[in-house]
Amino acid sequence: MQAFRLLCALLLLAFCAPLYAFLEPLLDDGDWSAETGFEYRYFDDPGEFGQEQHALSLRFQGEYVSQWNDESDSMTFVPFVRLDEQDENRSHADIRELLWVHVGDNWELRSGVTRVFWGRTEFNNVVDVVNQTDLVDGDEExxxxxxxxxxxxxxxxxxFDFYWLIGFRERTFPGPDGRLRLPLVVDTDNAEYSTDTGPEDMDFAFRWQTTVTDELEMALSIFSGVDREPAYTFNFDFSDPMLIPYYSHIDQLGVELEYLHEGWAFKLEGITVQSEIEDYQSSVTGVEYTFSGLFGSDIDMTWITEYLWDSRDESAPGFxxxxxGMGARFAFNDETDTTFLAGMLWDPETDEKVASFEGERRIFSDFKIKVLARVMMERGEPELDDSTLEILADLADSPLLDNGLVDRQFVIDWLIDLIQEEGIDIIFENEGFVPALQQLQRLSSADTKLSLVESDDYVQIELIYFY
Amino acid sequence: MTRLTRISMYLMTLLSAVLASAAIPAYAETPEEKGYAIFAEAERRNEGFGDNQGDMLMILKNKRESTSQREMKIQALEGAKGEGDKTLMVFLSPKDQKGTALLTYQHDERDDDQWLYLPALKRVKKIASSKKSGPFMGSEFSFEDIGGQALEEYTYKYLRDEQYEGQDCFVVESFPKDKNSGYTKVVTWIDKQHYRTLKADFFDRKNSHLKTLVARNFNLYLEKFWRPAELEMVNLQTGRSTVLQQNNLAFKTGLTEADFNKNSLQRAK
Known part of the structure; x- marks a missing residue:
């Protein structure tokens, strides 16, 4: 054992010495900076599944930047760690960036790990597909x-940007003790892939952005790879019911337009997608108007109105x-860079509404405080059936089975086995499997998407220190 | 013309120089023609600076003490004939703004193009051009102050000759043509020898005296271009003031067009 350890240490050294020599210019005169965020969340109600009302969380993000070759080469390293008091899935670490950039005359080559943003609109960015969402950390992370x-x-x-995306990253989801989760926990350890995809997928993307006139900017993008947004199947394990994320291949064509004139902004994002499951289109169309120097003050107020649309209608994932979407952003233009954003999303068909407030302000010179509040103002009541058979009949018409992710034959076989074991009465009873099936029914009910997070009105305050 | 980055322009364009020729012609001129000619000469003397870069410190003050600071790095590239200058400004502090960068393409006859890069979101936002009278970074400088003035965006009127701190100056009124300007007029003291702006009084829309700008500690670069090491803007109505200090300014540093696009905006450090 001793010898083994020694061997390991020697091997490590042997590899490290040349590695260090190679890396020395990178490590010599770089700059470190960092931020730590201390976050408190308070939920108005206890969680529907017994989760806590309070949660503390600590976040650390560093940044190391080194430049050489007269700044035509640079290396950036951004490690990230979050510790969450309640949700084990929210305690996680990630390399946000580990990127070498080489700058040529009219080109740049960026190699390594990084994050890329595509898009123009505010409430949602349908074209933005390069990076996976770190959902436990926030829907924009x-x-x-x-x-x-x-x-x-x-x-x-x-x-013109050409991307070769090496490997696929699965979405993060809150765990059983986390808030803002679906009625059934997502089993992130057992994600499934279509036959054309997998975690080692090599994906491709391309984007061309240009200025059409002084006031009009445009971008076209192509993406061919694993859909960042999974579909879900059910594990049919009623002792531990879970949703299984199912990743498939998509080919996406995207367009972005932004027209600015005086205080007006007109924005459009649209995609057309061919997926293994179905073909669809989705878009966000928006108008903004900015009142500069509101009532003679230094405050700028921007009114934002956006319409979010998806051709899959009810069966579209997400809300x-x-x-x-309607919102007002206030930029105080003061010494502390104070901003507020109050917004609301409203589904005119089901009348579901969710309102949110975000604000931030610098305090002293190295601290910043951020506040976020979200309230489900109006939510539909899901119609839940009381027996296994009724629910299964309903589910059979839902997207869950409809798009073929769950094999109908499998469900029929499962049902037959069940009847053979438990007797025919089991499918008319409202005990046993019914609670888990009802949660599935809630998930598949398109009119009542907000009911999924019904007890999750919350306020979040984060104090950030910048080193 | 608007905003942000022309901080550098204010330091770099406005205050020009050269011993060269071109005194104001002595024959009969209207005060309007003479005012225009003075500003045109100041602009002419700044031609040919090529590119420059430097560091800038912005100190915000209330009546008694300084309340906060911002540090920036600025790069500027002189426009080819018929094109405006390009500037790239990166914030180093406050720390939460580190890496935030602003790219400006100045245009003579129309609004400037500006893009802001927000590093936390990895997002480049085009900025609308309608807010020139608003404050820049919470300072007493507005976007249009920072932008400096393009010759054709104002009308002018020569007022008088006057000594300012021992230097013979022209005193000229200028009137912004743009209805979005926060000012009705600006009164500028320009020294006769080098055509540098030494002082300017700004009058708000109610035509009352709002702010005074003073430029100090001029240095000569490339034996041709005068730049102040310090600018101070005092708001007479609130008592607040902002000092801008320019450090490590260097000319002809070899910047090219490739240093002023959206890619360079995102990698600015």
């Missing part, structure tokens, strides 16, 4: 994606299939 990205600047032609 992203996991680092390994890639090689060649970016070519074509003077009057705009910028944003035919919703109207």
């Amino acid at each position: 992203k996991l680092g994606q390994p890639m090689v990205n060649l970016s070519v600047v074509g003077d009057d032609w705009g910028i 944003l299939e035919r919703d109207l």
